[in-house]
Amino acid sequence: MTVTSPEKAKIELRDVRKSFGAVNIIHGLDLSIEGGEFVVFVGPSGCGKSTLLRMIAGLEDVTSGDIFIAGRDVTELDPAKRGIAMVFQSYALYPHMSVRENLAFGLEMAKTPAEEIERQVQGAAQILKIGPLLERRPGQLSGGQRQRVAIGRAIVRKPLAFLFDEPLSNLDAELRVSMRIEIARLHRELGNTMIYVTHDQTEAMTLADRIVVLRDGRIEQVGTPREVYEDPSNLFVAGFIGSPRMNIVDAIYAGDGRIKIADTVMALGQNFAGVAAGDGIKLGIRPEHLNVAQSSSTALRAKVDFAEYLGSTRYLYCYLPSGETITVEQRDGRDLSSGEEIFLRCDPERLRLFSTGGDRLRSANTAGMPTA
Amino acid sequence: MARTRNSSARRLFANIRYHGFGIVVGLLFLAPLVWSVLVSFKPSVEARQPPLPPWPVDGFSVQSYDNLAQYGSGIWTYTGNSLMVSAATVVASVIVSLFAGYGFSRFRFPFKNALFVLIISTVMIPFQSILTPLFLILTKLGLQNTLTGIVLVYVTLQLPFSIFMMRNAFDAVPKEIEDAARVDGASVLRVLYRIMLPLVLPGVVTVAIFAFLASWNEFLAALILLTDQNKYTLPVLMAAVRSGQFGTIDWGAVQSGVTLMMAPCLALFLLLQRYYIRGLTAGAVK
Numbered sequence: 001m002t003v004t005s006p007e008k009a010k011i012e013l014r015d016v017r018k019s020f021g022a023v024n025i026i027h028g029l030d031l032s033i034e035g036g037e038f039v040v041f042v043g044p045s046g047c048g049k050s051t052l053l054r055m056i057a058g059l060e061d062v063t064s065g066d067i068f069i070a071g072r073d074v075t076e077l078d079p080a081k082r083g084i085a086m087v088f089q090s091y092a093l094y095p096h097m098s099v100r101e102n103l104a105f106g107l108e109m110a111k112t113p114a115e116e117i118e119r120q121v122q123g124a125a126q127i128l129k130i131g132p133l134l135e136r137r138p139g140q141l142s143g144g145q146r147q148r149v150a151i152g153r154a155i156v157r158k159p160l161a162f163l164f165d166e167p168l169s170n171l172d173a174e175l176r177v178s179m180r181i182e183i184a185r186l187h188r189e190l191g192n193t194m195i196y197v198t199h200d201q202t203e204a205m206t207l208a209d210r211i212v213v214l215r216d217g218r219i220e221q222v223g224t225p226r227e228v229y230e231d232p233s234n235l236f237v238a239g240f241i242g243s244p245r246m247n248i249v250d251a252i253y254a255g256d257g258r259i260k261i262a263d264t265v266m267a268l269g270q271n272f273a274g275v276a277a278g279d280g281i282k283l284g285i286r287p288e289h290l291n292v293a294q295s296s297s298t299a300l301r302a303k304v305d306f307a308e309y310l311g312s313t314r315y316l317y318c319y320l321p322s323g324e325t326i327t328v329e330q331r332d333g334r335d336l337s338s339g340e341e342i343f344l345r346c347d348p349e350r351l352r353l354f355s356t357g358g359d360r361l362r363s364a365n366t367a368g369m370p371t372a
Numbered sequence: 373m374a375r376t377r378n379s380s381a382r383r384l385f386a387n388i389r390y391h392g393f394g395i396v397v398g399l400l401f402l403a404p405l406v407w408s409v410l411v412s413f414k415p416s417v418e419a420r421q422p423p424l425p426p427w428p429v430d431g432f433s434v435q436s437y438d439n440l441a442q443y444g445s446g447i448w449t450y451t452g453n454s455l456m457v458s459a460a461t462v463v464a465s466v467i468v469s470l471f472a473g474y475g476f477s478r479f480r481f482p483f484k485n486a487l488f489v490l491i492i493s494t495v496m497i498p499f500q501s502i503l504t505p506l507f508l509i510l511t512k513l514g515l516q517n518t519l520t521g522i523v524l525v526y527v528t529l530q531l532p533f534s535i536f537m538m539r540n541a542f543d544a545v546p547k548e549i550e551d552a553a554r555v556d557g558a559s560v561l562r563v564l565y566r567i568m569l570p571l572v573l574p575g576v577v578t579v580a581i582f583a584f585l586a587s588w589n590e591f592l593a594a595l596i597l598l599t600d601q602n603k604y605t606l607p608v609l610m611a612a613v614r615s616g617q618f619g620t621i622d623w624g625a626v627q628s629g630v631t632l633m634m635a636p637c638l639a640l641f642l643l644l645q646r647y648y649i650r651g652l653t654a655g656a657v658k
Contacts, residue, residue: 054551057551057555058554058555059551059554059555078554078557079551079554079555079557080554080555080556080557080558081557084555085555086551086552086555088548088551088552089548090546090548092546092548092549092551092552093549093552094549094552094553094567095549095571096570096571105553105556105558105566106555106556106557109556109557109558109562110557153552153556157556
């Protein structure tokens with residue numbers, strides 16, 4: 001069994017399960033993460049993303065299944081022997097040790113010679129620009145500096161893979177942006193495999209090579225940020241990824257590539273597999289794909305409830321005649337007041353159809369083709 | 373201008389009231405201690421007189437200390453016994469409660485909570501009610517009338533509170549710190565020694581202070597379980613001194629004994645109070 005180069009360690013999960021007593025948390029996951037890839041786990045609270053990360057780290061036992069890192073079965077190995085380093089949400093620095101001691105602790109445990117420890121510590125301090133902080137205690141550092149030290153502690157160990165458990169959650173908005181850029185830069189410079197858990201979609205979309213969307217311990221979709229955003233494989237992913245979230249409205253498939261929403265019939269220009277005329281469906285439309293248009297029998301009629309002005313754009317929160325709410329990103333700068341009636345149009349290419357069970361309905365021409 | 377003068381006068385008055393109250397309360401607490409110390413320096417004859425004034429009128433004298441030193445096998449024997457018993461109780465209580473607290477806080481095992489409640493519930497048993505069984509058990513073990521036996525009794529009595537204290541102290545340490553140490557390659561014992569111990573030090577100090585004070589001042593068990601005069605601890609000696617010889621009580625010797633007994637308690641508390649207060653409030657606020 002060969003260990004690949006540290007920078008390109010592949011991580012594989014094979015039918016990994018986790019249960020606490022009778023409660024199943026992770027339901028047989030299979031996932032392959034390529035060496036050097038930056039993979040982000042996203043999902044709502046309690047979906048098992050942190051548990052999964054802790055299982056990869058060895059901090060949680062695996063109930064069944066196998067975990068491979070760099071071709072080696074690490075399922076039963078101690079965390080320190082897996083060749084991973086982890087950055088925690090609360091930094092988890094040792095509060096009674098100086099920054100230098102924090103960075104050196106892992107190397108000391110590995111019985112690394114003192115000169116080598118010093119060289120590694122200085123190297124990490126240089127990369128993360130924490131050189132002047134080496135003699136300080138964590139209590140004397142700001143949140144951003146603490147997170148840098150936590151990342152430094154991971155770097156010095158020269159791990160096969162980095163695991164990040166919501167590392168930016170405790171930082172304020174401004175610092176979060178700068179640290180996010182630093183993590184992206186770090187990945188580019190080090191090239192290690194990185195797994196990153198977050199519930200922040202911006203972090204997921206900007207950092208990830210691939211996003212793994214989890215719900216209730218199951219993978220809902222794996223794909224590039226563009227794939228999960230533009231081509232969601234089910235209603236959950238469509239609703240979860242994107243802010244504001246994708247509008248989901250009830251519709252009826254009218255056959256011949258047409259759908260009926262409230263009292264409006266829209267032509268999609270293509271037929272869909274797995275659905276017959278008269279079947280109820282769910283229609284997904286992103287707020288930015290709706291345009292405020294002139295009155296027309298093929299446009300959706302809606303009433304403005306209230307508007308949010310965000311400077312570069314404006315969000316309109318509207319009601320359809322059916323009573324469903326719909327969010328529109330308005331870019332024409334026109335001031336629309338509450339109660340005003342508007343008409344909405346959308347490029348049929350941008351519409352996403354789902355069965356009432358939540359599965360994606362695809363064009364009859366592309367159905368069955370792999371999406372991610 | 374007048375308003376500024378008024379407000380500064382009000383502040384001054386509030387300060388005087390605040391500090392005045394503190395000084396009065398402080399004096400109330402200190403008075404018995406100072407009284408004992410002053411009486412211990414009166415000559416023996418003067419110490420037997422009515423107590424006012426509390427300070428020595430005929431000059432300071434160490435006669436009471438000399439008398440105490442001559443009592444029985446000599447004060448140093450009893451002080452040594454007390455120090456040995458207290459130190460052993462502190463060490464054993466800290467070690468056992470450190471491991472037990474860590475286990476209860478961090479490990480999952482069957483009946484964990486039931487066992488913890490069982491241990492804590494033993495504080496509800498009146499100590500006096502188990503003195504006879506304890507006496508019999510120690511006799512069976514050949515530990516009756518030994519300092520080792522009395523240490524075992526003290527440690528047993530001290531453990532419920534100590535384990536409770538240490539479990540709280542460990543609970544207050546975020547689990548992620550321990551996880552980080554495990555990822556860094558530290559074994560369970562090394563995590564406990566290098567990472568957790570410094571973080572739960574206030575709890576350890578609290579346990580140590582309580583164990584020391586309880587064993588240093590404990591009287592009843594020592595009186596019942598120690599029969600050999602050479603093995604007496606200071607509280608038992610003090611009772612013997614107080615009961616006097618030939619119907620007379622040497623109050624000077626009694627007060628010098630009291631002074632001698634409270635000195636280590638005060639020193640320990642003053643030295644460690646910073647940790648002690650932190651230990652008692654551990655977990656109360658984030």
